[in-house]
Amino acid sequence: MAVTRAAFVAAFGFLAVSASAHHSFAPYEAQLQLAMHGTVTGFEWTTPHIYIRLDAAGEDGEISNWLIECASPQILNRVGWRWNMIEEGDQISVVVSPLRNGEPAALLKAVRLADGSEYNNGGPAGPARIGFDGKPLAAAAAGGAR
Amino acid sequence: MRAKRICALTAAAMVVAPAVLAQPGYEIHGLNGAWERWPNRAAGLGSDATPPPEEIEVAPVPEPPLKADYLEPWRKEQAEVARLTEQGLPPANNYSACIADGMPTMMQGMFPMEVLETPGQITIIQEAYNQVRRIYFDEALPPPEQAEPLFHGHSVGRWEGDTLVVETVGIKDHVRFRDVPHSPSMRITERIRLVGDEFMVNEMTVTDPVYLTEPWTWSWAYRRFPDYRIQEYICENNLYYRDPELGYQRLRVE
Numbered sequence: 551m552a553v554t555r556a557a558f559v560a561a562f563g564f565l566a567v568s569a570s571a572h573h574s575f576a577p578y579e580a581q582l583q584l585a586m587h588g589t590v591t592g593f594e595w596t597t598p599h600i601y602i603r604l605d606a607a608g609e610d611g612e613i614s615n616w617l618i619e620c621a622s623p624q625i626l627n628r629v630g631w632r633w634n635m636i637e638e639g640d641q642i643s644v645v646v647s648p649l650r651n652g653e654p655a656a657l658l659k660a661v662r663l664a665d666g667s668e669y670n671n672g673g674p675a676g677p678a679r680i681g682f683d684g685k686p687l688a689a690a691a692a693g694g695a696r
Numbered sequence: 697m698r699a700k701r702i703c704a705l706t707a708a709a710m711v712v713a714p715a716v717l718a719q720p721g722y723e724i725h726g727l728n729g730a731w732e733r734w735p736n737r738a739a740g741l742g743s744d745a746t747p748p749p750e751e752i753e754v755a756p757v758p759e760p761p762l763k764a765d766y767l768e769p770w771r772k773e774q775a776e777v778a779r780l781t782e783q784g785l786p787p788a789n790n791y792s793a794c795i796a797d798g799m800p801t802m803m804q805g806m807f808p809m810e811v812l813e814t815p816g817q818i819t820i821i822q823e824a825y826n827q828v829r830r831i832y833f834d835e836a837l838p839p840p841e842q843a844e845p846l847f848h849g850h851s852v853g854r855w856e857g858d859t860l861v862v863e864t865v866g867i868k869d870h871v872r873f874r875d876v877p878h879s880p881s882m883r884i885t886e887r888i889r890l891v892g893d894e895f896m897v898n899e900m901t902v903t904d905p906v907y908l909t910e911p912w913t914w915s916w917a918y919r920r921f922p923d924y925r926i927q928e929y930i931c932e933n934n935l936y937y938r939d940p941e942l943g944y945q946r947l948r949v950e
Contacts, residue, residue: 572794573936573945574786596933598794617935617949624807624823624927650784653949 572598572622575675578647578657584609585684587643591615593636597622602636602661604644608654617655618646625672640664645678725858726890727811727818730924733804734895734917751891757914760876766907773875780944788938790870792945794931796825798847798871799864800884800900804916810926818853818860823926831862840865841880847871849884860888879906894920 588606600620607613620626623633636642641664646656658671659678670677681687735754762770777787790796797805807823818831831853843850843866851864864884872878882904890896895917902912939946 572934573792574781576781576784576786577945577947578784594933597929598931598934601933601935617947619935619947622929624929627927649947649949653947655947655949 575657577649577651579650580647580676583645583647583659583678583680584656585643585645585680585682586616587641587682588613588616590636590638590640590642592638595623595633597624600626600631602642602644602658604642606644608648614654616646618644618658619655620658620661621672621675625674626669629670629672631669635663635667635669636661643682645680645682722815724813725855725860726893727860727888727896728813730808730810730921730926731896731918732808732921732924733806734919749891749895752895752897752917754917755914757874758912760874760902760912761909762876762907763909766877770876777875785939785942785944787943788936788945792936793938794825794934796827796847797822798827799829799849799851799867800886800902801871801873802827802829802848803886803898803900807929808921808924808926809918818862821926823929825931826929837863837865840883843880845869845880858889860886862886862888873902876912877907878902878904881905882907891917896920 586604586606586608588604590602591605592601592603594601594603599622602618602620604616604618605613606616608616623631643662644656645659645661647659648654648656657675659675660668660670660682662668662682679687734752760767760770780787786792796802802809802822802824803820805822805824805827809823810821812819812821816833818833820829820831821827822829827848829848829851831851833853835852837852838850845866845868847868849864849866851862853860853862855861862885864886865882866880867878867882867884869878882902885901885903887899887901888896896919898916898918900914900916902908935948936945937948938944
């Protein structure tokens with residue numbers, strides 16, 4: 551193959567779901583976002599995903615222990631999270647997309663900690679489209695603070 | 697004896713130039729350091745995207761040139777995966793089971809990678825799944841059919857001017873890029889070179905006389921990620937499992 555200085559054609563993925571995250575996000579309800587407020591019962595800073603366990607009321611008003619999936623430590627370290635920024639007993643607010651199958655689990659879009667600081671869940675999970683008060687956000691403000 | 701030689705050569709290298717490692721005849725070619733795949737797709741997968749260099753044109757990986765007997769089944773499988781994913785039932789795969797990419801997928805792995813040039817060897821570490829790939833110089837590639845099947849295979853490199861040419865054989869059957877089947881005769885050839893100081897291009901060529909009608913070629917690009925330190929990645933808490941009835945990626949909610 552001749553080596554030239556001509557254009558190199560760099561390939562990139564077509565919807566390569568498996569190439570941007572550990573798993574597909576398809577089990578989550580992509581179009582639905584919920585704002586929830588509750589008490590942290592666990593914070594697992596682990597690979598392939600970080601999980602927040604949160605006692606909070608869902609759409610039906612019932613308190614459940616929610617399993618909230620965050621991106622990985624590698625991604626979230628790169629967008630400003632720290633391994634010890636959430637602790638059991640913390641009061642936090644989240645914007646999430648719940649599982650389609652109705653189980654109390656959800657994909658995080660944004661989180662606001664007890665001290666008021668806000669974080670998104672990295673790029674692959676997509677931005678929050680509602681605020682922590684449940685109201686629609688202007689597109690530019692979605693995703694919380696960096 | 698060995699230690700003494702290394703000491704002497706290290707001293708010599710420091711005097712001569714930092715670009716020369718402690719071994720005669722070996723030159724560093726500038727690949728050392730952290731790289732992110734380019735173009736970026738999302739925040740947290742690397743640093744922010746920069747304007748593309750003029751030499752690099754972005755294009756999708758072409759459809760694999762599978763022989764007719766294999767192409768239609770592959771297309772049907774891809775369509776079925778897309779249909780199930782649309783329904784919220786993405787089929788379980790190696791990735792959701794926390795199994796590494798392997799070759800060639802790891803060369804466009806989802807997280808940054810680190811390249812280490814040392815005498816007689818180039819090592820590539822992809823952060824995702826802690827993948828490590830070792831490319832040896834000055835040795836022959838094993839006959840493909842006799843190579844022990846591995847995730848990253850057996851890789852032998854050589855320099856052709858400023859281009860690093862790497863040939864790889866011996867990839868496990870279930871380690872597939874884009875679900876494309878391959879035989880033990882598959883061979884992956886990479887031509888890797890710098891484009892300016894900030895970018896690197898990898899021209900990939902996959903040949904397989906059993907499955908492909910012609911070489912399957914594309915290029916991947918990387919952008920230098922200065923001062924980045926590769927992080928640990930160990931799948932200790934995979935809550936995803938294969939649904940035993942429907943075979944999709946299911947989250948264990950407890």
